[in-house]
Amino acid sequence: MKAYFNGVKKSLAGTELCNYYINATKTAVITIDMHRGHLDAGPDCPCPAPRARAIIKPIDKFTAACRQLGMPIIHVRSVLRKDGSDDVNGNISAWRLVFPMTVGDIAGSGEHALEGTKWTEFAIRVEEKDYIVNGKKRLSAFYPTDLELLLRNLHKETIVLVGTMTDCCVLNTAFDGANRDFRIIVPRDLCRGFEDLEEPALRIISLHLGLVVDSGDLLQAWQEQLAD
Template structure:
């Protein structure tokens, strides 16, 4: 575990996915290209004392599910190759969520007030849904948001691009490459 304050917090949003849902076929081709940059970012974060990794994943309506159950389901899903490279290692901060925003009904806001990050890097899926709503909730709480363009996946390309523009213009988010997220 790191100290009480971290310069950077990286959120990995909804990447523990079975890919057994109506949007999966449309989503998968947009997830495939983010796995390498995201896994490199996660790996680099593990080796840094000034970075916290926090996984926040939908419980998909199963309120008895532990985070490990969600990971196991994802690894047993349609595309374990999209899950294995970024499975959370032991000792990381893990939270389940019930709606789009990683802040909604989770202890994330409290954790971030304890860590006092200089930047909050949002990664994962889906750009125009959970990532966008998490960015808005971060913005209204005065957390500086960074979005790696190659670390988020969309379902609809036009909506994904619009979401990135909204985050940049309306929320002051910095849109950069995953490789540039950890100075």
């Protein structure tokens, strides 16, 4: 098994990292914000993350393989109360204030993640046995959701984070997960964010929070482990 450390791919052989991180029976896979509010191709998409459209099918393929290995799949999505009290009509999220200074105004951004709208519909495959965690209202999938409760009750110690955006919600979730002593794994080919910020975000994760890997290598390691 290999992982990336500060952008350099290195073997984990001879280290304790495999013992800490590579345990299929103690692992859950978490998809982050893979819903239409980020992924819709229409001009009215309220918070577009167009680069993440490219990982919809790869994530579906990865989660299908994980289901076959018996791993739980948890889909986390942002859902805000329809009256705006969680955000635009309450204490406005910081990203809404500063984000437009970089990307410009986004038409309809006030509709992002509002409950009852099409924007909270998943763009990836969700199966009946999967878990859905609603109510993500800020950048981390842990806040203020019941994700930690679910993971503890499933007796999972390692979490694999995929989805959008690498430099924002994935990174924030990785920090919150590591601070809760979950082992963090991020497949670099199954996350997308701002192109120039992806690599710095992944380097931060590899330096401080967990393993950055290729999804194919990770699946192979799990398959070999379960075959023993």
